[in-house]
Amino acid sequence: MRWRSLLYRVTHTLGVMLLGMAALPALAANPAFDCSRAGGTVERLVCADAGLAALDRKLSSVFARAMKNLPPPGKKNQRTLQRGWIKGRNECWKAEAVRTCVESEYATRITELQIIGGLVEVPAYVGYVCNADPRRPFTATFYGNTELPSAVLTYGSDQVIAYRAMSGSGARYAGRNVSFWEHQGEAAVEWMGAKFSCKPSSPAGAATVQAPGAAAAAARIPPEALRNLTYRGIDGERRPLPFKDGRWEGPPAIPGGATYPQANLIESLVAHGDLDGDGVSDAVVLINFSGGGTGQFLHVAAVKRVGATVRNVATRLVGDRVQIRDLRVEGRQIVLDVVRAGPNDPGCCAGELATLAWTLEKNALRPAARPEQPARLTPDALAGNQWVLRKWNPNESAAAEPEVTLAYADGKFAGQAGCNRYSAAVSARGEFAGDLAMGPALTTRMACPGDAMTLEARFLAALAGVERFWFHAGQLALAYRQGEASGVLFFARR
Numbered sequence: 001m002r003w004r005s006l007l008y009r010v011t012h013t014l015g016v017m018l019l020g021m022a023a024l025p026a027l028a029a030n031p032a033f034d035c036s037r038a039g040g041t042v043e044r045l046v047c048a049d050a051g052l053a054a055l056d057r058k059l060s061s062v063f064a065r066a067m068k069n070l071p072p073p074g075k076k077n078q079r080t081l082q083r084g085w086i087k088g089r090n091e092c093w094k095a096e097a098v099r100t101c102v103e104s105e106y107a108t109r110i111t112e113l114q115i116i117g118g119l120v121e122v123p124a125y126v127g128y129v130c131n132a133d134p135r136r137p138f139t140a141t142f143y144g145n146t147e148l149p150s151a152v153l154t155y156g157s158d159q160v161i162a163y164r165a166m167s168g169s170g171a172r173y174a175g176r177n178v179s180f181w182e183h184q185g186e187a188a189v190e191w192m193g194a195k196f197s198c199k200p201s202s203p204a205g206a207a208t209v210q211a212p213g214a215a216a217a218a219a220r221i222p223p224e225a226l227r228n229l230t231y232r233g234i235d236g237e238r239r240p241l242p243f244k245d246g247r248w249e250g251p252p253a254i255p256g257g258a259t260y261p262q263a264n265l266i267e268s269l270v271a272h273g274d275l276d277g278d279g280v281s282d283a284v285v286l287i288n289f290s291g292g293g294t295g296q297f298l299h300v301a302a303v304k305r306v307g308a309t310v311r312n313v314a315t316r317l318v319g320d321r322v323q324i325r326d327l328r329v330e331g332r333q334i335v336l337d338v339v340r341a342g343p344n345d346p347g348c349c350a351g352e353l354a355t356l357a358w359t360l361e362k363n364a365l366r367p368a369a370r371p372e373q374p375a376r377l378t379p380d381a382l383a384g385n386q387w388v389l390r391k392w393n394p395n396e397s398a399a400a401e402p403e404v405t406l407a408y409a410d411g412k413f414a415g416q417a418g419c420n421r422y423s424a425a426v427s428a429r430g431e432f433a434g435d436l437a438m439g440p441a442l443t444t445r446m447a448c449p450g451d452a453m454t455l456e457a458r459f460l461a462a463l464a465g466v467e468r469f470w471f472h473a474g475q476l477a478l479a480y481r482q483g484e485a486s487g488v489l490f491f492a493r494r
Helices: 002-013 040-048 050-069 072-094 098-116 214-218 223-227 450-464
Strands: 126-130 138-143 150-155 158-165 171-175 178-183 186-191 194-200 247-249 262-273 282-290 297-306 309-320 323-330 333-340 352-360 365-367 386-393 405-409 412-416 421-428 436-443 466-472 475-482 485-493
Touching: 040 050, 040 072, 040 098, 050 072, 050 098, 072 098, 072 247, 098 150, 098 158, 150 171, 150 178, 150 186, 150 223, 158 178, 223 262, 282 323, 297 333, 309 333, 309 352, 309 365, 323 466, 386 450, 421 450, 436 450, 436 466, 450 466, 450 475, 450 485
Parallel strands: 262 323
Antiparallel strands: 126 138, 126 194, 138 150, 150 158, 158 171, 171 178, 178 186, 186 194, 247 262, 262 282, 282 297, 297 309, 323 333, 333 352, 352 365, 386 405, 386 485, 405 412, 412 421, 421 436, 466 475, 475 485
């Protein structure tokens, strides 16, 4: 809570009431919770203070409205966060100015819910050119219509909500482990310990039209806009689908039924480039649609900036149960590497490698010819890339350090196992594409700290049991078996 403590202290010192409390009418101290069960200093304070009670009622209303807009995973996440927020608010009894701390906690939580729940209009974002990692564009969306003046700051795929703070000059925003201060046309940014400077690539609220190059790359459409956009042309759904938090759900096909249509944005694979030669960076996203049955229909969608807004201008069906290897923009072509069912493949096991391409012409995606010819899925499809372990299974992420890597060449998997280098023979086997036969792993004999050795032993044991591989949203999946147990390792392309 250190950054929030700094925020409310600064605003209190200046006499800036964060919520305009002087404008609130004198109301009975009647919050949304039952005061007969109030426990602790903070809850008793809210029950005794008309202004704080009014804030509690407002938060309750905003929370309920936000929950109506969120998909089930978002609802679950916000319920968990709300319980954590209550505990954090109750910790304000330790603060030097208890009431100011409580007031600030309410203000920041209301603001978060207004943004996350889609309760306020999303302003035009501002793209920045920074002297940091050019592969991670920086954008800011400034909200003047939330409870507190705020900004959604996006750096690559990371996002933080920051709040307007006191500043002698310029505009300063503070968030958790993040600060942003714009003064005289230049912004100083601190992001999770990294410091860099940025200059806006266009005025706030203006259409971002630039020549290709570093500035255009910095003006990429931010993830926030793509996750909360209305998409059209989804196969089987004639209506536009308004996404919230990267997801859309429709009513059950049969009233009261257990199955319902849903669409999900594949957020791990987004491509950027100038699709129509206007000098402005566009975005290409992938959407998976299910009508409630067994089909999983992949779509490719083009997204453009039109004036100060972002729009889905074209969408096209790719196919059913298609594995995604890679997505990119080459020149003005959208290029998608996939694994799909070949002429003789059973429904369970797609085995044809294919490269598909489209161009954007008059707001339609037209197929484009590619030189690559379809091939079969074998370990050779992994050659030329280095892969980094990201998950031990779908629900367990792998630590960033020590790093576990994998590469394929000349009939062998090889890489870093966490401590030692390893190599193991691998070959295609079985009647289905993607089936693998593993040989024993050979390693160097370097000694490392205990945690690294434990990680290495776990990885090598799983590697020895690998039986099959496929692609999942651009990641490499290796399925393994150890006795009666089984699992899947997920690797991201470096």
